[in-house]
Amino acid sequence: MFEISSKILDYFGISSDFSVIVVVLVFFVYGLFALTFASLFAGITSWYERRIAGRMQSRIGPNRVGYQGFWQWLADGLKCWFKEDIIPKDTDSVLFRIAPYFVFTGVLSTFVVIPFSPTIVGSDMNVGLVYIIAITALVVAGILMAGWASNSKWTLLGGIRSAAQMISYEIPVALSLIVVIIPAGTLSLQKIIQMQGGAPYNWFIFHNPGTFAAFFIYFTSALAEGNRTPFDLPEAESELVAGYNTEYSGMRFLFFLFAEWMNLYVIGAIATAVFLGGWRIPGIAYEVQAASLWLQFVGFIIFLIKALLLVNVIIWLRWTLPRLRIDQLMIMCYKYLIPLSVIMILLSVFFTVIYYSLPFLSLAVRIVLFILSLIVAGYFGYRVYFNIKYFPDKTYLRWMI
Amino acid sequence: MSFTNYLANIRNSVVSIFEGMAVTFSWMLRRPHTVQYPDKVDKGHELIKEGFRGILEVDVSLCTGCLACQRTCPIGVILVEVSKGTERYITRFDIDAAKCMYCGLCTEACPTNAIRHTKEFAYSVDDIRKLVLHYIKEPVKPYKPVKDATPDNFNAGRFVSEIVKNREKEYVEYEAPSVKIPDGGQTEKEKN
Numbered sequence: 001m002f003e004i005s006s007k008i009l010d011y012f013g014i015s016s017d018f019s020v021i022v023v024v025l026v027f028f029v030y031g032l033f034a035l036t037f038a039s040l041f042a043g044i045t046s047w048y049e050r051r052i053a054g055r056m057q058s059r060i061g062p063n064r065v066g067y068q069g070f071w072q073w074l075a076d077g078l079k080c081w082f083k084e085d086i087i088p089k090d091t092d093s094v095l096f097r098i099a100p101y102f103v104f105t106g107v108l109s110t111f112v113v114i115p116f117s118p119t120i121v122g123s124d125m126n127v128g129l130v131y132i133i134a135i136t137a138l139v140v141a142g143i144l145m146a147g148w149a150s151n152s153k154w155t156l157l158g159g160i161r162s163a164a165q166m167i168s169y170e171i172p173v174a175l176s177l178i179v180v181i182i183p184a185g186t187l188s189l190q191k192i193i194q195m196q197g198g199a200p201y202n203w204f205i206f207h208n209p210g211t212f213a214a215f216f217i218y219f220t221s222a223l224a225e226g227n228r229t230p231f232d233l234p235e236a237e238s239e240l241v242a243g244y245n246t247e248y249s250g251m252r253f254l255f256f257l258f259a260e261w262m263n264l265y266v267i268g269a270i271a272t273a274v275f276l277g278g279w280r281i282p283g284i285a286y287e288v289q290a291a292s293l294w295l296q297f298v299g300f301i302i303f304l305i306k307a308l309l310l311v312n313v314i315i316w317l318r319w320t321l322p323r324l325r326i327d328q329l330m331i332m333c334y335k336y337l338i339p340l341s342v343i344m345i346l347l348s349v350f351f352t353v354i355y356y357s358l359p360f361l362s363l364a365v366r367i368v369l370f371i372l373s374l375i376v377a378g379y380f381g382y383r384v385y386f387n388i389k390y391f392p393d394k395t396y397l398r399w400m401i
Numbered sequence: 402m403s404f405t406n407y408l409a410n411i412r413n414s415v416v417s418i419f420e421g422m423a424v425t426f427s428w429m430l431r432r433p434h435t436v437q438y439p440d441k442v443d444k445g446h447e448l449i450k451e452g453f454r455g456i457l458e459v460d461v462s463l464c465t466g467c468l469a470c471q472r473t474c475p476i477g478v479i480l481v482e483v484s485k486g487t488e489r490y491i492t493r494f495d496i497d498a499a500k501c502m503y504c505g506l507c508t509e510a511c512p513t514n515a516i517r518h519t520k521e522f523a524y525s526v527d528d529i530r531k532l533v534l535h536y537i538k539e540p541v542k543p544y545k546p547v548k549d550a551t552p553d554n555f556n557a558g559r560f561v562s563e564i565v566k567n568r569e570k571e572y573v574e575y576e577a578p579s580v581k582i583p584d585g586g587q588t589e590k591e592k593n
Contacts, residue, residue, distance in 0.1 A: 320425040
C-alpha cells in the first residue's frame, strides 16, 4: 500500500507534505474494498451453502428470489435489517451491544495480511502469520462476551465451549503453520507465496511429507477454530438452543453470521497462501508478474479459484460429517492433532536440512507426492462413480436444477 | 490405548471421511427428489401413487342409497337423504371435506364403490362453507345391483364386497403371536 501511495504521489506530482493524507486515503479505499469483498462473499456464500446443502440432501434449497434464488441473501439481509433489535431486560447491555462487532472485527482484521495479488495487500507484515493467529483471539473474546452478557445458560455454555475450543485449536493451527515456516524461513504471507512456484509440484503442500500432512492438520483445526461443522459445538442446536447467539436478533445476529461466513474465506485464503501457491501463475517469474497489472489480475483470479475450491470443500464437509461430542473434540485436539503436528515439524526440519545437501531429492519427493495425491484424487473419482453406478434407484440420476 | 489402536483410529477417520465425502458428492450429482409444485408440474396428480386418499368423490349413478357410508363415518362427514314412498329417490348427498379425516372407512363400506377417494389434494377456498360438497343437484333414482355379475355387465359392488370379505377373513384368521413373560418379569409396582 505504501508503494501504491508513493506511485500516486509521483503520478500526480503532489509534494511529499501531503503524503500522510494520500496514505490514509489509500488505506481507507483498500479497507472499503476488503469490507465489500468480505461482505459480498459472506452474503453470497450464505445462499450458495444452502443450495449445496439442498442438493446433497436431495432437496432443492432456496430458489424463489431471482434466478435460482440468487438474491436470497439480500432478502435475508433486508429482513434482518428491518427486524426489531431486541435486547433482553437483564443483559449486560454494553457488552451485549458490542460483542458482535468484536467477532466481526476479529475476522475482518485478518484481511489486512491476506494478499489478493503480488502488490495488492493491506500490509505485508513480516510477522503476518503470527498476526493472524493473534488477531483471531478477538473472536474468542467477542463470543465469550456475547455468551456472558446474554444472561442465559445456553449462551453462557455456548460461549464457554467456544472459548475452550478455539483456544485449544489455536495450538495445532500454529504448529501446522510452523511446518511450512521452517522451509520458507519467513512469516510474511507474501514472501511465503513468493517462495513457492506456480506449478502444483512447487507448492509447499508437496514440499515434503511433513507439509503434506500439515495441510490436512491445518485444515481440520482451522475448521474447529472457525466453529464450523463437524466442530460447531458452540452452536449445537440439539443441545444449546443456538449457542452464544441465542438472545440476539436483527442486525446484531447477522453480524455473527457474517463473521462465520467471512471466516470461510479466511480459512481458504490462508491455506491457499501458505500451502497451495497463492497467486503464482505457472511458468511466470515473480518479478514479471509483479510488474504487469494484467498478470496481477490473473493471479488474483487464480488465488480466488483456489480459495473458493477450499470453501467448497468446507461446505461439503459440513453436510457430510456429524457433529463431534465435546470430549471427542478435545481428545482429537490434544491426543491426535498436536502430537502429529509436532512430528510433522520434526519431519519438515529433517527434509529441509537434507534438501540442502541433496537438491535432486527435493524434486523427486515433490513429484512423488504430487503423483500420489493425483492417484488419491483419481480413486476418489472412482468411488463417486461407484456410488452412482451401483445405487439401486436409478430414477434420480439426471441433472436437474 | 495401544499404539496400534491409535494408528487404527487415524486410519479409520481418514477412510470414513473419504468414503463419506464420496457418497455426498455422488448425491450432489443426482436430481433432487423434491418436485417443484406447482412450478414444474401443473396438478401433481400423475406423481401421486395409487391408493392416495384425496378428497372424496361420489358417483351418484352407482349409489344404492344404503346409507352404509353415513353410518360408518366416525365423525359424521357424510349426509345422505333418501325420500320415502313408493319410488325411492336420493335427494341429498353432502360431504364436508373440511371435516373429513381421510380414514377411508366409507369407501370400504360402500357396496358399489360409488364413494371413493380421488387424487385431488389442493382445494383451499376463502370460505370454509364452500368445502361442503353437494353431489346431488336433482333427485336421483338409486342404483339397483345386478345379480350374477361378470366384469362385462359391470357390477362394482359385488367385486368390492368380496375384497372386503376376504380382508375380514384374513383379520379373523390372523392370530397375534403369544408373548411369553419371563419369570420374575414383574413391573416395579407389583414388586412393591
